[in-house]
Amino acid sequence: MSGLIKSSIARKVVMALSGLFLVFFLGQHFVINITSVIAPDTFNSWSHFMGYNPLVQYVLQPILIAGVVVHFVMGIALELKNTRARAVKYVKYSGGSNAPWISRNMIITGLVVLAFLGLHLYDFWVHEMVYKYIEGHPEDATRYHAETVEKFVPVWRTVLYVIAFVLLALHLLHGFASSFQTMGINNKYSSGIKTFTKIYAVAIPLGFVLIAIYHHLNPITH
């Protein structure tokens, strides 16, 4: 078993599986967020369910956090080994002639997305923890839509969200299809997987961008 844990392939598979789990989560997150634009009451009720359901809070939320941590830590560990594997760099290296930029810079797009996650968790998750457990407010199933829209009033935050989702799109454009190759799937379905990757990697982040811009342009006036 220790050999398996140290193995480059096993580590890559962990990267692929955790990445696919996060891709699935992203889709679910988008479905909930789009209701903040088209059906605010539904957004409020779904958000309240996610915020107070014990299965979501005490089982699914820790699994999600573990998925993010595993993907991040394993990604850094693999990158460090990759850096050591070429201790002396080339004077001239024409990486662009044989591989696209997005595939060669997953660590950059990944770290930007990770930094964004810090802001995102501070904005919503930390706020929720303070509201529920520190300040001890009672349940209020009508507050979520207004709180979300308010977050996008400042231009700087909306711009940061847009930049982060562009980088996330670049990360997904390589990472989604790449995870199937890592798990040994390279066959007649691969072209379909690559096509679906392109659609998903552009459509979902673009959806998040449009939601952020929509809320910035349509603040709630009291």
Place this chain on the structure above:
Amino acid sequence: MKLNLKIWRQKDAKSKGQMVDYPIKGVEGDMSFLEMLDVLNEELINKGEEPVEFDHDCREGICGTCSLQINGEPHGPDRLVTTCQLHMRKFKDGDTIVIEPFRASAFPVIKDLIVDRSAFDRIQQAGGYISVNTSGNTVDANAIPIDKHAADEAMDAATCIGCGACVAACKNASAMLFTSAKVSQFALLPQGQVEAVDRVQNMVRQMDLEGFGNCTNTGACEVECPKGISLENIARMNREYLSASLKG
């Protein structure tokens, strides 16, 4: 054709190397890249200077001995050729050509442009073989029917000449294309099934021990491979590895 060569010079494995400029005249388009270096070395020897050391053997593109990172790409800008089959007609008069050794921590420089690629030998020795009784009662290989598609894929994998261009091209200096080709050429054939579980585990373990990086599926290795070894082999090796791990 006049060219300005920038070549990595390093006295030995312990010395610190550097790029040195060598202007060269009279290069013809029909010369191979190695013949152009031969001309340079003749000039250097005539001037009493140390010639540039580089690996070469068959000069027919089949032995896998020649290497060289040429203008940032292993085996130069042409596709599906080794350095010995790269011709100077691919360059223009007045070009500057940067020539470096293949760079990987697992491929240490021995001198100038020569690197030690014995890490590949050790990966091969870890499992890249089949055990056959050769004590007089060897079974004719053709007596075992093999699916044409599988035979073709095995032969495609077996065309890997072990030059190391995949490692040199990869931004992570990963050896997974080489190792996967050596795993695949047996995994696809009935003769390779007996040792299949041990083979992939031992070869991957040795690959990791040698200090190669991890594959991030950029596809650079496939593009730069002079024999066109496909990324499908890496997916097959990963399947073989995961399957072998589950079997214990």
